[in-house]
Amino acid sequence: MIPVEDKPASLPRDVSSGTVALVVPAYNVENELPAVLTDIPTGVQHVIVVDDGSTDETSRVIDRYAADDDRIVKLGHPKNRGVGAAMQTGFKKALELEADFVVKVDGDGQMPLESLPSLLRPLQSGAASFAKGNRFRDFGALRSMPLLRRIGNAALSFLAKAATGYWNTFDPTNGYFAMRRQLLAKLPLDSLDTGYFFEISLLSELYFLNAEICEVPMPARYGSETSNLSIVKTLIEFPPKLIGRLVRRLVLKYFLYDFSMVSVYLLVGMPMLLFGLVFGSVNWVYYSQRGITAPTGTVMLATLPVIVGVQVVLAAIGEDLRSAPACWLEAVQ
Numbered sequence: 001m002i003p004v005e006d007k008p009a010s011l012p013r014d015v016s017s018g019t020v021a022l023v024v025p026a027y028n029v030e031n032e033l034p035a036v037l038t039d040i041p042t043g044v045q046h047v048i049v050v051d052d053g054s055t056d057e058t059s060r061v062i063d064r065y066a067a068d069d070d071r072i073v074k075l076g077h078p079k080n081r082g083v084g085a086a087m088q089t090g091f092k093k094a095l096e097l098e099a100d101f102v103v104k105v106d107g108d109g110q111m112p113l114e115s116l117p118s119l120l121r122p123l124q125s126g127a128a129s130f131a132k133g134n135r136f137r138d139f140g141a142l143r144s145m146p147l148l149r150r151i152g153n154a155a156l157s158f159l160a161k162a163a164t165g166y167w168n169t170f171d172p173t174n175g176y177f178a179m180r181r182q183l184l185a186k187l188p189l190d191s192l193d194t195g196y197f198f199e200i201s202l203l204s205e206l207y208f209l210n211a212e213i214c215e216v217p218m219p220a221r222y223g224s225e226t227s228n229l230s231i232v233k234t235l236i237e238f239p240p241k242l243i244g245r246l247v248r249r250l251v252l253k254y255f256l257y258d259f260s261m262v263s264v265y266l267l268v269g270m271p272m273l274l275f276g277l278v279f280g281s282v283n284w285v286y287y288s289q290r291g292i293t294a295p296t297g298t299v300m301l302a303t304l305p306v307i308v309g310v311q312v313v314l315a316a317i318g319e320d321l322r323s324a325p326a327c328w329l330e331a332v333q
Contacts, residue, residue, distance in 0.1 A: 018101055019097075021094040021102050023048045023050065023087060023103065024105050025087055025107060026049055027051075027058070028058060033108075039113045045099070048097075049066075049073070049107070050076065050077070051074065051077070052081060052083070052085065084197070085195075087104060090104075091189055094181075095185060101120055106175060111133070111175075115216065119178045123179070132171070132177035133217075133218045137170070156173055160173055163200060163242045163249065164204045165320070166203055166207065166324060172199070174199070177199075177202075187202075200242070206325075212326040213325070214328060214330055215330060250266065261316075262323070265313065265315050269312030273306060273313060276309060
């Protein structure tokens with residue numbers, strides 16, 4: 001653990017164009033949090049650290065650093081409620097403090113604070129209202145990411161794109177992000193997921209605000225910290241939530257808020273696809289149990305709706321891709 005008096009004397013780059021508030025969700029990070037609080041750049045006016053019911057010395061670490069740095073505001077939950085709940089608490093405090101820019105920085109040290117000026121630059125220039133990190137731009141640094149996590153992130157990223165509607169994002173599950181206060185004030189904070197699904201739920205809400213996103217290349221950093229995210233729990237909890245967000249997005253976007261060719265494609269393609277799959281499956285079981293060949297007409301009646309349904313659904317996906325909110329990758333400086 002790094003004591004307060006041993007803070008390095010060197011000062012990071014200034015990021016003082018506008019009032020900046022960092023929201024730091026912290027859960028059992030007594031060993032990693034000191035380095036995060038030590039490296040906070042100059043020009044950051046507020047550091048909101050939310051102790052999410054830690055059972056180690058995290059709370060005392062926050063107290064020691066807060067005593068030495070009046071920018072640090074300590075908030076807490078009596079019991080662990082999840083990173084999303086911690087961010088909800090931190091967001092509300094940032095709005096209360098009227099910060100111009102709000103940044104999420106995890107307390108485990110995985111998010112490089114030296115990249116903070118680059119993350120804030122598109123917001124300060126007015127080019128975007130939301131900026132997030134992109135770990136997949138630096139292929140050399142990607143080798144430091146564990147293989148299993150790399151594969152999981154790739155698969156989860158694709159599913160997250162479909163669920164949120166941000167098809168052009170490279171790294172939708174990255175939790176290192178910054179946004180303007182005006183955008184944060186419009187977000188329905190209580191609708192955000194309270195657990196590790198928080199980042200995806202945030203993107204899905206930004207979609208309905210048509211928020212433009214700028215992705216900033218930064219390295220993937222993995223040290224000796226222990227992740228609190230269970231792979232098994234993720235495989236169980238994430239798929240239903242992803243499907244739920246996808247269905248919600250399609251219904252709201254294409255049937256309640258608007259009606260377009262995507263709506264027509266879905267109304268035509270999905271029933272045909274489902275009919276073909278169900279009809280074909282039932283008849284396959286029926287004829288296979290009796291050991292006889294299904295009639296040609298039955299096979300065609302199952303096959304054609306599937307073929308046509310797939311083509312129409314693909315057309316809907318293509319239109320959905322073209323209507324995705326703007327998202328671009330910041331040029332490497």
